[in-house]
Amino acid sequence: MDAGTLATTPRSGRGLHRFANPGRFLRLASRVQPFLTWPGLALLLIGLYAGLFIAPPDYQQHDAMRIMYVHVPAAILAETGYWALAAASLVSLVWRHPLADLAAKEIGPVGAGCALLCLASGSLWGKPMWGAWWVWDARLTSVLVLFFLYIGHILVIRAFDDPERGYRAAAILALIGAIDLPIIKYSVVWWNTLHQPASLTLTGSPTIAWPMLWPLLLCIVGASLCFGAVVTARLRAAVMERRIATLLRAQAEQAG
Amino acid sequence: MTRKHRRLLIVLACGAGLSTATALALGAFRSTIVFFMTPADIAEQHPPVGRTIRLGGMVEAGSLRRTTEDGQPVATFKVTDGRDAIDVSYTGILPDLFREGQGVVAMGELRPDHVFVADEVLAKHDEKYMPKDVAEALKKRGYWRHGQESQPVDLSAAPTETSAR
Numbered sequence: 001m002d003a004g005t006l007a008t009t010p011r012s013g014r015g016l017h018r019f020a021n022p023g024r025f026l027r028l029a030s031r032v033q034p035f036l037t038w039p040g041l042a043l044l045l046i047g048l049y050a051g052l053f054i055a056p057p058d059y060q061q062h063d064a065m066r067i068m069y070v071h072v073p074a075a076i077l078a079e080t081g082y083w084a085l086a087a088a089s090l091v092s093l094v095w096r097h098p099l100a101d102l103a104a105k106e107i108g109p110v111g112a113g114c115a116l117l118c119l120a121s122g123s124l125w126g127k128p129m130w131g132a133w134w135v136w137d138a139r140l141t142s143v144l145v146l147f148f149l150y151i152g153h154i155l156v157i158r159a160f161d162d163p164e165r166g167y168r169a170a171a172i173l174a175l176i177g178a179i180d181l182p183i184i185k186y187s188v189v190w191w192n193t194l195h196q197p198a199s200l201t202l203t204g205s206p207t208i209a210w211p212m213l214w215p216l217l218l219c220i221v222g223a224s225l226c227f228g229a230v231v232t233a234r235l236r237a238a239v240m241e242r243r244i245a246t247l248l249r250a251q252a253e254q255a256g
Numbered sequence: 257m258t259r260k261h262r263r264l265l266i267v268l269a270c271g272a273g274l275s276t277a278t279a280l281a282l283g284a285f286r287s288t289i290v291f292f293m294t295p296a297d298i299a300e301q302h303p304p305v306g307r308t309i310r311l312g313g314m315v316e317a318g319s320l321r322r323t324t325e326d327g328q329p330v331a332t333f334k335v336t337d338g339r340d341a342i343d344v345s346y347t348g349i350l351p352d353l354f355r356e357g358q359g360v361v362a363m364g365e366l367r368p369d370h371v372f373v374a375d376e377v378l379a380k381h382d383e384k385y386m387p388k389d390v391a392e393a394l395k396k397r398g399y400w401r402h403g404q405e406s407q408p409v410d411l412s413a414a415p416t417e418t419s420a421r
Binding site: 056057058059060061065068090093094095128129130131132135136137138175176179183190191192193194196197198199207208209211212 | 260263264267270271274275278282286289290291292294312351352353361376377378379380381382383384385386387388389390391392
């Protein structure tokens with residue numbers, strides 16, 4: 001399917017391809033949008049305020065531990081965002097779904113921003129606590145690789161005159177890069193690193209005391225909703241952009 | 257088999273191949289990916305004298321001595337992993353988090369007399385966060401494990417009444 005079919009196919013398909021109909025996608029997305037944006041912003045702002053002003057300081061890191069309220073959501077979203085990018089790339093490569101192509105294109109810059117925020121806030125945390133802005137341990141290095149993967153994807157998907165070729169190449173890059181995701185997650189388990197192991201795990205109880213934990217959870221949920229809101233908004237704009245381009249082309253052909 | 261199925265199979269096969277290759281490569285480079293060597297690693301592997309390595313472990317309780325040499329602060333302490341211990345000497349200002357019983361990573365080299373001379377000392381902290389009053393309550397009730405780790409064993413055993421603000 002090429003750019004033209006996405007904007008003009010009126011038939012309703014089965015399964016995922018139903019949302020290849022841009023009208024149906026736009027209607028659904030504009031209904032979902034406010035439920036992502038406003039709760040996301042509210043939770044994030046409450047979480048950040050509580051984290052920075054209400055949560056008690058740590059017994060040994062004191063106020064420096066508050067960087068966590070920015071660093072941890074950014075890190076989680078950089079990684080989850082790449083999972084989403086890899087999933088979109090798989091759908092784009094195997095099922096040639098036009099919406100997946102656009103999703104991959106729009107997730108990239110948002111995820112790269114999260115990865116950069118994670119690296120920058122981590123660096124600001126590392127200097128006062130560890131005594132170094134940066135060390136080449138397995139965790140920090142693998143997250144830096146993730147940032148470069150995002151940058152590579154952003155560049156590749158926009159590098160071709162024929163967008164279809166860009167989508168294919170970028171999807172292959174994204175899927176190869178997905179090998180970095182388990183490496184990031186388990187880097188602190190498989191090798192000894194300067195970075196500490198995870199405080200929040202799905203299986204064990206968290207190692208953060210409750211008065212410090214609840215603002216962090218609010219920040220994580222809020223930031224995730226905001227991530228979804230930004231990606232949805234970008235995706236809606238991209239679909240509409242395509243539609244306008246197709247309409248203008250049709251008009252020009254009629255006039256010519 | 258449809259073209260979709262064929263594409264899916266190709267992607268899965270490539271993924272399996274790539275994962276295996278990465279796992280083998282990471283396994284082969286294991287010793288260079290680790291950030292530091294523990295005193296036990298050094299006792300086993302005997303790194304040559306004069307080669308720059310990173311030594312990681314806990315600062316042994318009661319081993320820290322601070323002196324001044326030519327106006328420069330000098331710290332000597334033992335780094336232990338519970339099995340072996342190595343004497344470390346460092347000239348310079350230690351990071352704020354540095355204290356006895358705390359994790360530390362020192363970069364430097366072993367002298368022939370088996371003293372590790374560090375050029376750089378980094379403090380390592382763990383994944384546990386708690387307010388000061390909770391930490392003190394834990395110490396008072398004996399949930400604190402000293403020696404190998406300066407940290408409480410299990411935070412879920414922490415008294416909760418003091419954690420409310």
